[in-house]
Amino acid sequence: MPFEMHNVNLKSGQTLKIKGKITDDADRFAVNLGSNEGHLGLHFNPRFHDDVDGAVIVCNSKCDGCWGSEQREMEFPCAKGIEIKLYVTFKGDSFEIKLPNDHVIEFPNRLSLDKIDYISVWGDFEIASFKFI
Template sequence: MSEFEVKNMELRVGDKLKVKGRVLEDAERFQIDVGRDPDHLALHFNPRFHDDTDGEVIICNSKCDGIWGSEQRDRAFPFEKGAEVKLTMKVTGEGFEVDLPDGQELFFPDRLGLDTLNYIRVRGHFKVTSFKFS
């Protein structure tokens, strides 16, 4: 399991975050967290290869003052173990548009209303090979 963390950056409405990497061969799950700090996450993006309820599922959520919100579950699952993946997350005024590897788009609403996002963490069964924001 690996972890990649960036602090003290500025991601605002209109900005895009691009993450490229490889899903590990024995992957169970990975996550990309974007927010102010680990206790204030505007977006928790969490693909799971085996969830007890839904099997393969992408779970999105937010965390405010260390407390999780309600999960958004998406059964569209374009991830494969061992595959190279490119994800683009765009910050909009309403939330986050995530471009999935198969061309589909997932939307998660902004529940925290933070002007600036300055914390990103990628962890789990995913190896980051490229990271860019614009």
Template sequence: MSMELELKNVHLRSGDKLKVKGEILHDAERFQIDLGCDSNDLALHFNPRFHDDTDGTVLVCNSKIAGCWGDEKREIDKPLQRGSDVKIVLKLSGDVFEVELPDGQEVQFPNRVGMDVISYIRVAGDFKLTSFKIC
């Protein structure tokens, strides 16, 4: 039972935070949080994958410009586990995105496209969203 939340015409600027809370499904393979101006132009595609590695999660970050994916940045990580309740905080800090994970660990991904206003947000996949806040 995967879900999807898609928001258009939002106004997330440098310094703003997006807080996403929810439960990673027990049989999760992956979920994603996308920030950009539409589904074909994403400054950040945050995509934890649970099927790639049995010892932990592979965190994949990428960008998409005019429908074309860039080079993936991959990190093996432990704080995201199937069946767990999590809070993930995403922050646009000018030339970099900061993603704070549940254990306080932070993943950084460059703002490759230099997007200074995020107008599109999508949360999708094997994730039960319980709270969503822009602050």
């Protein structure tokens, strides 16, 4: 079941900390940040068995139902069955995702969102906690 929050009001400079467990049989999960109008400024999607690259993290954006071009990250610090913490900082012009091995992914704010109203987490990830810092 996906986890969704509306009317969040995450502003530039704020960070979302998500703690949880990747399921033992994980295929993929996603963290989405965007607007209540259905636009996604950030789609963060670790995939354990991608058809093209195997284990890869795909970042993208979605506007009016249309996906942008994918940004693929080959550094893959996720493993099935482990607990992780993700830190997603909304920097205004970009999103910064800090991964468990301290690797950082930068993804541009292609939609020029000035705040984040919507957050969802779905897939093979069990949320233990989240907070805004």
